[in-house]
Amino acid sequence: MPQATQSYKLIRREIKQGQQHIYQEEAHLHLFQDKVTTASHEFALHEVHDMSYRRFSAGFVFFYLHTIRGVFSYLVTTSPDQFIDTYQQIK
Numbered sequence: 001m002p003q004a005t006q007s008y009k010l011i012r013r014e015i016k017q018g019q020q021h022i023y024q025e026e027a028h029l030h031l032f033q034d035k036v037t038t039a040s041h042e043f044a045l046h047e048v049h050d051m052s053y054r055r056f057s058a059g060f061v062f063f064y065l066h067t068i069r070g071v072f073s074y075l076v077t078t079s080p081d082q083f084i085d086t087y088q089q090i091k
Helices: 081-090
Strands: 004-016 019-031 035-037 042-044 048-055 061-067 070-076
Touching: 004 081, 019 081, 048 081
Parallel strands: none
Antiparallel strands: 004 019, 004 070, 019 035, 035 042, 048 061, 061 070
């Protein structure tokens, strides 16, 4: 069972018949005692260096997962403060 969950948007763009179509899906980051999972990745907790986020003026919030494989960014729909706090407690 996850210790914390953070929702984020998956955005996919396609061009069909000369028109761009944008599709959005909701996905979740899950923080477990030993790992972090996303829709497409899984990171052991020892692979995660840090977590941070940045708010933008248009109301967008980007969540950054800093790992040994690089920095992964996610467009989150709610404040990630609780998710990050839980990570800090587990770490």
